[in-house]
Amino acid sequence: MFRIMWNGTSGMYAEQEKMDAVSNNLANMNTVGYKTQQVSFDDLLYGDLSKSKYPVTNGKTQYAGTGVKANEWLRNNTEGPLTETDRKTDFAINGDGYFRVTKADGSKAYERNGQFAIDNTGKLVDSSGNVLDIQYNVDPNSVDFKDDNIVLAQNGEIGIRVSDSEIRDVGKVNLYNVVGDDAMASIGNNLFVPKAGAQVSVVANPSIEQGWVEGSNVDVATEFTDMIVAQRAYEFSSKSLKTGDEMWQLVNNLR
Template identity: 45%
Template sequence: MFNIFATAKSGMSAYQEKLDYLSNDLVNASTTGYKATDVQFNDLLTESLDRKGTPLVNKNAINGTGVKVGMDYRKNTQGNLLTTGGKTDIAIDGEGYFASTQSDGSIAYTRDGNLKIDSNGNLVDTKGNKIYIQYEAGMAEGNPKLSSNDISIDQEGGISTKVDGNYVKVGQIPVFTAVGDKAFIAIGNNYFKPSDDAQVTLSTNYSIQQGFLEGSNVDTAEIFTDIISTQRAFQMSSKGITAADDVWGMINNMRK
C-alpha cells in the first residue's frame, strides 16, 4: 500500500516539474533567440514481486516504483527572423551561438543578437557583457571605437567601421557550436554553457543577418496542448493517492 502512495507521489512531482518547464517556455514565447525545452521522463527502479507468502503465477513479475524527469533538451529549431533595421541587431540563421564574456570572466553563449555599443566603443549584449570578437592584426579592443551609426556586419560576422571616411574591417564575431551529451546547458538569462562532455567548436553552417533579430522558437499552440495533457497526467497521479487512501480507510474500518 505504501508503494502506491510513493509511486503516485513521484508522478505528481515529475508532472509538476514538467509544468514548470512549460510555464517557463510560455513566458519566453517573445524572448529574442529563446529555445524551447523538451522534457523526457525516466522510470525509477523496478522491484520483484516474488516475495515469501505472495502467490504468483509468474515468478519474474516486477513492479515499477514511479517516474522522474530525466534529461531536458533544447529544441534547436530556427526561430523566425524579425526585421528591426537596427545596425547592432544581428540574427544567426543556422547553427551556433555568440560568445559573451561574463562579469566573472567566464564565457557564456547566447542566440540573442540584440546588441548595443557601450561608452567605450565595445559591442555588448543586453546585460552589458562584451561579445567575443576576433580582432584583425593591428586592431585591439576599443580601437577604433565602434559606432552604432557606422557599423557594418557581413554574413560571416565580419565587423567593419568607418576610419577616415572609409570602412575598415576591424574584426569578426565568431559563431560557436558544441557536440556531446546535451551540448549546451541553459544557465538563465538566455545564456548557455557547454556540458562537461561537450566540445565547443566553430560553427560553419550559419549566416549572420544584420538588421534582424531571431524570434523565440516556442510554439504556443503546442505548449498549451502539452500543458493540458500534463495537467491530466498530474490529476491521474493524484487520483492514485485518493484511491489508495480509500482502500486504506476500508481496511481500517474492517479491523474495527
C-alpha cells in the same frame, strides 16, 4: 497499498516538472533567441511479484512498477523565426552556432540573442552588459562603434563605415558550436556555458544577418497541449494517492 501511494507521489512530482518546463517556455515566448525546454520521463525499478502472497496466473512471473521520474530538461535547438528590425546592432544567426560574450567577471558565455547595443565605451554589448567577443585585426582601442556605422558581413566580418564608398575592416564576429545535442548548461539571462568535457569549436561557415533578430522557437499550441496532458496525468496520479489513502483508512477502521 504503500506502492500505490509511492507511484502516485512519483507521478505528481514528475508531472510538476513537466508543467514547470511548459510554464517557463510560455513565459519566454517573446524572448529573443530563446529555445524551448522539454522534459522526458523514465520508469523507476520494477518489482517482482512472484511471491506466495501475490496471486499469479499460469505460473508466470508478474511485475509491478515503483513509479516514474522526470529526466534532466533538454533544450530544443531548432532555429526560431527571423524578424527584420533594421537596427545595425541587431544580428541574427541563420543556422547553427552561438555568439560568445565576456561577462563582467571575465568569464565567457554563449547566447543566441543577437540584440546588441553600443555602451559608453563604444563596445557591442547585450542587454546584460556582456561584451560581444570580436576577433580584432586592429587595435581594439582604436575602434569606435556607433549605432549607424557598423557593417557586418554574412560571414561575420565586421567593419566601420567611413564613407559611402569606404568600409574599414576591424575584425570578425565568430560563431561557436559545442559537440552534443545537450552539451550546453543554462546559467540564466539566456546565457549558456559548455558542460564539463564539452568541446567548443568555431563555426567554419557562419551565416549572420545584420538588422535581424531570431525569435523564440516556442510553439504556443504545442505548449498548451503539453500543459493539458501534464495536468490530466497529475490529476490521475493524485487520484491514485487518494485511493491508497482511502484503502488505508478502511484497514485502520477494521475491528
